[in-house]
Each structure stands twice: as structure tokens, then as C-alpha cells.
């Protein structure tokens with residue numbers, strides 16, 4: 001197993017391995033007092049109060065990787081996202097075959113013009129898929145602009 005999950009399937013291999021270590025199903029994990037506590041803790045934190053992509057204050061917690069599930073580092077890859085964007089990141093990863101981690105980074109981290117230049121070809125492909133998704137999810141122009149998805153696929157993610 002590579003250190004970082006790159007493909008969609010690897011995301012779930014990482015999650016399942018972690019859950020196996022913890023001896024709990026994902027369903028029960030989400031119902032656990034541990035997860036409830038963690039969710040509660042995020043409520044009081046500024047950076048979890050709004051969707052990272054559109055500033056909606058109706059948020060869900062999103063694991064960009066399950067690598068740290070059940071550990072003291074669990075919160076660091078967790079993002080607050082509205083239902084719409086949470087769904088979009090998952091669907092985008094599923095459709096393109098990239099890991100949830102990379103999909104999350106695409107949608108949240110990129111505004112680097114230099115990265116776009118370097119990854120021009122990939123950018124075009126991703127942009128096409130992105131446009132299809134915006135259509136599928138019926139995104140408003142405002143939502144599209146809020147994506148910060150100036151899709152730069154940098155080498156460090158591939």
C-alpha cells in the first residue's frame with residue numbers, strides 16, 4: 001500500500017483497513033460517541049462553521065482521507081462542506097477514478113496559476129468533467145465561481 005491514496009478504490013481500501021484495525025464498521029463508527037464528540041468539537045471552531053467552497057453555514061464533515069480515522073490526527077484532514085459540495089467532491093472522485101483526497105484538494109486548494117500551466121492537459125480533462133458536473137448538479141454561476149477550482153493538478157498529487 002502506497003503512503004498516500006491516489007485512486008478512488010484506494011480511498012476505500014485505506015478506510016476499510018483502518019476500520020478493521022479499530023474493529024468497527026463504518027456505520028457504527030458514525031454512530032459512536034467518539035464521532036459525536038468530534039462533531040461537537042468542530043461546532044465551536046471557526047474553520048468548521050462554513051462550507052469551504054461556498055460559505056454556506058449548513059455544513060457536513062468530510063474526511064479528505066480516512067488515514068487518520070480514530071487517531072489524534074483525525075481532525076486535520078476533515079473539511080466542513082455543505083451537502084451540495086460534499087456530494088460533488090465524492091461524485092467527482094468516483095467519476096474520474098481519483099482518490100477522495102485528490103478530489104478534495106482539487107476543489108479546495110487550487111488557485112495557483114503556475115500549477116495550471118504545468119498541468120495543462122490534465123487541467124483540460126478535469127475541467128471538462130468539472131463542467132459536466134456543474135451541469136449535472138445544476139450549479140448557479142455564483143456556485144461555479146465559488147469553487148476556487150482553478151483546477152491545477154500539480155505533480156505532487158500525481
Ligand SMILES: [Zn+2]
Nearest residue numbers: 051054082085
Ligand atoms: Zn458549499
